[in-house]
Amino acid sequence: MLYCDILTSLDNTLGDVLQMTWPMLFISMVLISSARIAYLFKKKEEFVLHKEILLLTFILYILCLFQVVTSQDINMVTGNNYVPFREIFRYDFGGRLFVKNIIGNVLMFVPYGFFIALYADLKKGKSAFFLIILASTAIECTQLMIGRIFDVDDILLNVAGGMLGFYLYRSVNVLYHSLPEFFRKKIFLDIISVVILALAIFYVMWRL
Numbered sequence: 001m002l003y004c005d006i007l008t009s010l011d012n013t014l015g016d017v018l019q020m021t022w023p024m025l026f027i028s029m030v031l032i033s034s035a036r037i038a039y040l041f042k043k044k045e046e047f048v049l050h051k052e053i054l055l056l057t058f059i060l061y062i063l064c065l066f067q068v069v070t071s072q073d074i075n076m077v078t079g080n081n082y083v084p085f086r087e088i089f090r091y092d093f094g095g096r097l098f099v100k101n102i103i104g105n106v107l108m109f110v111p112y113g114f115f116i117a118l119y120a121d122l123k124k125g126k127s128a129f130f131l132i133i134l135a136s137t138a139i140e141c142t143q144l145m146i147g148r149i150f151d152v153d154d155i156l157l158n159v160a161g162g163m164l165g166f167y168l169y170r171s172v173n174v175l176y177h178s179l180p181e182f183f184r185k186k187i188f189l190d191i192i193s194v195v196i197l198a199l200a201i202f203y204v205m206w207r208l
Contacts, residue, residue, distance in 0.1 A: 009099035010107075015207040020071065021064045022208060028063050032056060048186065050193035058115045065108065069139050070146060080150045087153040105157035106164070109136065113165025125166060132162030 033056060040047050081087050091098035113132055122128050136158035144150040182188065 006094055006099055006103070009096050010103065013100050013104055017064070017068060018204055018207050021067050022204065024063060024067055025060055025204075028060060029056065032059055049190040050186070053193045053197055054118070058111075058119070061111050061115070065112070068108070069143060070148075080144065082150070082152055084152055084156060087151055088157070102157060105154050106161035109158040109161035110165035110168065113162035113167075114169045115165075116162075117166045117169035122166065125163065128166040129159065129163060132159050132166075136162070 036052065036056070037047070039045075088102060091102060109132065112135060113128060116122060116131050117128060120127075120131070122131075133155065136155045139158075140150045140152075140155055176184065
């Protein structure tokens with residue numbers, strides 16, 4: 001029952017994020033996709049669908065992350081926290097605030113770790129760790145300057161999520177190269193990408 005409650009809270013939190021970001025996501029998707037397709041046609045470069053979907057997803061993720069971390073948090077009740085783990089242990093396990101502030105901060109950076117491993121072709125965890133902690137620290141310092149709070153625990157949670165994303169990519173990469181050749185063909189990857197994109201769009205429409 002507890003895990004069902006956690007999943008429900010995660011779903012509700014994601015729904016709240018989508019309610020806030022969907023206009024930006026829709027407009028950005030149209031503008032970026034049209035400009036990218038026009039560029040590829042003009043330069044007569046190969047259009048690889050699954051790679052373009054991945055790139056678009058990464059850009060939209062960064063834009064969504066920016067909007068989430070710079071929006072005013074109406075539930076902000078605590079001040080700045082410079083003591084590691086103080087806020088992490090403040091929430092009841094499985095509660096709404098635990099899901100939003102602990103699990104949410106971890107999951108928020110999983111895509112970042114995955115994508116920087118992909119596009120920077122990172123092989124070592126220490127390189128990913130440096131880039132992730134740099135990104136999270138920049139976010140917290142920016143929040144401090146725009147009237148939100150600085151929380152060192154957010155950095156710890158973001159780094160944990162980012163490193164999880166990095167090792168997720170490394171695992172997927174190893175699995176990919178161990179697959180039979182058919183499953184590594186462009187057409188198969190394109191189909192899988194379209195299916196995942198369609199499911200994501202369906203989920204967004206359902207949540208709205």
